[in-house]
Amino acid sequence: MNQNNGMSLIVKTITRLLVGFILLYGIYIVLHGHISPGGGFAGGFIIALSYILLMLAFGKEEILRKVPQPMISFLESLGALMFLTIAVLGFFGGYFFSNWLPKGIPFKLLSAGTIPISNVALALLEVSLGLFGIFLVLVLLKFTPPKKEK
Amino acid sequence: MIEINLLLIFIIIAAIVAVEVKDLLSSVVAVGVAGFGLVISFLALKAPDLAITQLVVEILCLIILIRATIKIDLPFSTSGRWFVNTLACIAFLVIFLSYGYAAISSLPSFGNPLMKTSNFYLGETFKTIHATNVVSAINLNFRAYDTLGEATVLFAAAIGIMAIMRKKGKLTKAGKDDESE
Amino acid sequence: MSTYFLCLILFCVGLYAILRKRNIIKMIIGIVICEYAINLFLILFGYKMNGRSPLYSPDQQILDMVDPLPQAMAMTAIVISLATTALLVGIAIRIYEKYGTFDITKINKLKG
Structure with a gap:
C-alpha cells in the first residue's frame, strides 16, 4: 500500500488489527437479531463503520478502488429487492408478509421463521446507506474556492 | 425517576x-x-x-x-432587526409551550402506559413466533408493512444522495453541460 | 409529567434554532435536536415504572416488560433521521459551492 496516503503508521497498524473484529461483531449483531438486542438496523451500521474506519485511516483512494460505487448501488438494490421478495414469498403462507417458514426452537440461531432473513436484507440496506453518506462528504468535499459573482 | x-x-x-x-x-x-x-x-x-x-x-x-x-x-452577525426577531420567536415558543403543557396534562401519567396492543405482541412473540427479541419481532413480523415503507424511504434517500453527488449536469441538445459547475 | 415537559423544552430548543439562526449548519443541528426530542418522547411514553426490557430470558419468567411498540417505531425513525441528515448536509455543501457562504440571508440568487 502507498505509505503517503492517509494517517500515520501507528494508526494504520492498529486499524489493520481492529477492523476484522469490528466487522465480525457487526455480522454477529445482524445474525443474532431475533434473540438478543441489535438487529439489522444496528448491525448494518456497524459493518459500514468498519469500512469507514478503513477509509479514514488509509485514505479514500485505496478503499474506493476496492469497493467502488456501482457495487454499493448493487448492494442497496439487492437489499431492497430481497426484502420485497420475502414479503411476496409470504403468499406461500397465505398472505403478504406471513411468517411461513418453520419456527424452530426458541433461543436457537435458526428459529423465528423469516425474521433472520429480513434482518440480513435490512442490514444490506443500512450498509449501503452509511457508505453512501460517507461517499457524499468525501467525494463532494473538495472545497473548490467559491466563486465571487455579483 | x-x-x-x-x-x-x-x-x-x-x-x-x-x-x-x-x-x-x-x-x-x-x-x-x-x-x-x-x-x-x-x-x-x-x-x-x-x-x-x-x-x-x-x-x-x-x-x-x-x-x-x-x-x-462564520462570524456572528447581528445585523437587521435582531431584537424584534428574537422577541417574536420567543413569543411563539411561549405560546407553543403553553399549548403543549395543556396537551400533555391529558396524557396518561409517566410510568403507566396503555398497553392494549402491546400485550398481544408480548404474548404472541414467544408463543407463536418463537423469537425472543420483541422489538425485532414487531419490526419484522407484526408490523412489517412499516418496515417496508421505511425501506422505501431509505431507498429514495440513497437515490437523492446519488443525485446530489453527481458531478456533471444533464446534457443539453447542443451536447454541452447544462450545469455551470 | 415534569419529564414530558422537559422533553417539550428540548423540542423548543431545536425549534428556536430552526426559526432564528441564519447558518444552514445551525439549522440542520436544530432539526437533529428536534429528532432527538421526538424519539425520546416516544420512549418516555412507553416506559412502565420498574419495568424490564422487552427481551425474553431462558432462565426466568419476565412479566413486567415496558411497551415495545414505541421502541420499534422509534427505531425506524432513528434510521430515517440519519438519511435525512445526510441529504441535508449534501444540499448545504452544494449551496456552499455555489454561493460561498452558509448564511441564508446572503443567498439571494435563487432565480435559476
Missing part, C-alpha cells in the same frame, strides 16, 4: 450550547454530547436495541457533520 430528569436537563444544556456557541466545530461536538446523553437515557429507559442503534447512528452523523464543517467558520 430522578435520574431521567437529570439526564434530560443535561441533554437540554448540551442542546443550548450547541445552538448558541459561535464556532461551528464546537457546535457539532455539543450535538454529539447531546446524542450520547440520549443513548444513556435510552439505556435507563430499558431500550437496549435503541441504545445500540442510536450510538452507531450518532457516530456516523458526527463524521458527516464534522467533515462538512471543518475549516469553515
